[in-house]
Amino acid sequence: MSDSRGMLGLSSADAVAGPASSAPVRGRRPVAAPISKDTELAVEIRQLVDRGDMERARELFGGLVEAHQRRASRIAYQYLRDAAEADEAVQDAFVKVFSHISSYREAWPFEVWFTRILINGCLDRRKARARRERWLVPSGETTAADEFRASVAGPHDQSPEARLLGRERRERIAAAVDRLDGRQRTVFMLCHYGDCTPREVSAMTGLNESTVRVHLFRAARKLRGLLGGKP
Amino acid sequence: MNRAHHLQDERLFDCYLAVRTGESLDPPVAEHLIDCDECGERYAEITRFMEVLSVEAASEADTIFTPERLRAQHQHITRRIEHLGHPARVITFPGPAASHQVVSPATRSSGRWIAAAAAAAGLFIGVGLFLERATTRVAPAPHVRRIARQSLLETPAAVEIARPDAFQIDDAFLSELELAGDRPRTRELLAFDALTPHVREITLR
Numbered sequence: 001m002s003d004s005r006g007m008l009g010l011s012s013a014d015a016v017a018g019p020a021s022s023a024p025v026r027g028r029r030p031v032a033a034p035i036s037k038d039t040e041l042a043v044e045i046r047q048l049v050d051r052g053d054m055e056r057a058r059e060l061f062g063g064l065v066e067a068h069q070r071r072a073s074r075i076a077y078q079y080l081r082d083a084a085e086a087d088e089a090v091q092d093a094f095v096k097v098f099s100h101i102s103s104y105r106e107a108w109p110f111e112v113w114f115t116r117i118l119i120n121g122c123l124d125r126r127k128a129r130a131r132r133e134r135w136l137v138p139s140g141e142t143t144a145a146d147e148f149r150a151s152v153a154g155p156h157d158q159s160p161e162a163r164l165l166g167r168e169r170r171e172r173i174a175a176a177v178d179r180l181d182g183r184q185r186t187v188f189m190l191c192h193y194g195d196c197t198p199r200e201v202s203a204m205t206g207l208n209e210s211t212v213r214v215h216l217f218r219a220a221r222k223l224r225g226l227l228g229g230k231p
Numbered sequence: 232m233n234r235a236h237h238l239q240d241e242r243l244f245d246c247y248l249a250v251r252t253g254e255s256l257d258p259p260v261a262e263h264l265i266d267c268d269e270c271g272e273r274y275a276e277i278t279r280f281m282e283v284l285s286v287e288a289a290s291e292a293d294t295i296f297t298p299e300r301l302r303a304q305h306q307h308i309t310r311r312i313e314h315l316g317h318p319a320r321v322i323t324f325p326g327p328a329a330s331h332q333v334v335s336p337a338t339r340s341s342g343r344w345i346a347a348a349a350a351a352a353g354l355f356i357g358v359g360l361f362l363e364r365a366t367t368r369v370a371p372a373p374h375v376r377r378i379a380r381q382s383l384l385e386t387p388a389a390v391e392i393a394r395p396d397a398f399q400i401d402d403a404f405l406s407e408l409e410l411a412g413d414r415p416r417t418r419e420l421l422a423f424d425a426l427t428p429h430v431r432e433i434t435l436r
Contacts, residue, residue: 065308074292083295094308099315170291192285197252217244
């Protein structure tokens with residue numbers, strides 16, 4: 001399992017610092033797009049924090065959390081494949097964003113900045129987990145819990161057989177995605193699970209937009225090969 | 232672009248991405264997709280495959296991250312943000328443990344010496360008592376035996392035997408202890424003995 005952390009901006013600190021404070025990296029550039037509503041909100045929160053109006057800043061930040069938490073949870077879950085860990089990763093990302101909001105610059109859309117922090121956190125967790133699994137005997141408790149949750153969850157109008165088949169299909173897809181090369185996986189996840197455009201992924205990863213498209217295509221081709229043409 | 236030249240998979244994938252992100256398709260490519268059934272079918276297949284992947288992933292995550300769970304997550308985040316910048320709270324232990332004074336290493340070591348000295352004193356007393364008992368078991372001197380026999384013959388009544396005073400007993404006891412201390416096997420205890428206050432010294436004061 002290769003690590004695409006380097007592609008995402010070297011370190012968490014760099015990701016948090018944002019484009020204004022980070023050194024220019026070749027190929028990385030801010031997205032020239034109209035400022036989104038969330039970006040405006042983030043700027044407002046930053047101003048409130050700078051003024052010391054923490055109460056109001058927290059209140060507005062709650063709105064940002066609500067707007068992004070579902071997408072963030074989806075991304076984190078696809079990265080970590082563990083509900084509790086994904087939950088923690090999302091929480092950590094939001095807390096990190098709030099505590100570093102003073103360093104946020106609107107040169108990047110808020111969602112790009114936030115997603116970058118989230119993915120860096122997820123990659124850190126994957127790395128830590130790999131280290132744990134190398135040295136410790138896995139207990140399997142979490143996996144079992146998640147498996148149970150996944151088996152009992154799902155549309156209740158489906159038959160148990162349909163649910164089981166759905167579960168097997170999802171596991172097959174997850175295993176195939178996990179076999180992608182680090183960069184391909186990150187690009188694929190951001191586009192397909194995080195609903196990001198290739199341009200946004202380019203801003204998040206520092207890759208050229210055409211390179212993002214190539215990675216996406218190769219990821220899709222490999223997945224089709226692994227899944228036998230149909231998921 | 233005619234039907235003889237089919238679109239490559241990469242081109243078809245670009246079309247899929249363009250549609251997904253709301254971008255406009257290249258007009259000749261769009262035309263070809265309408266005209267060429269084979270390319271149209273391949274395009275539909277790619278689109279279907281990618282859509283299924285996205286939908287499956289989204290539905291899987293959504294079954295785990297239910298609205299209740301997301302609400303709880305929101306609350307956790309809010310709580311954690313409220314505590315940002317606050318220093319960590321030190322929880323004091325209740326009552327006696329909190330008022331318990333910290334004993335310095337010097338006090339602790341002197342305490343150990345006192346305990347050792349007390350143990351040594353206890354040992355000496357024990358040895359002394361043992362020896363005293365052993366001495367009393369020894370047969371009395373011949374003149375004592377004679378007097379005792381005489382008194383027994385003369386009067387059957389109880390006779391008050393003259394006892395040595397306490398000081399003498401103590402003295403004998405301590406000399407026995409010193410003798411015991413001088414023995415090769417108990418030489419190791421001399422250090423303890425040096426720390427133990429001697430009855431003789433106390434009495435002389």
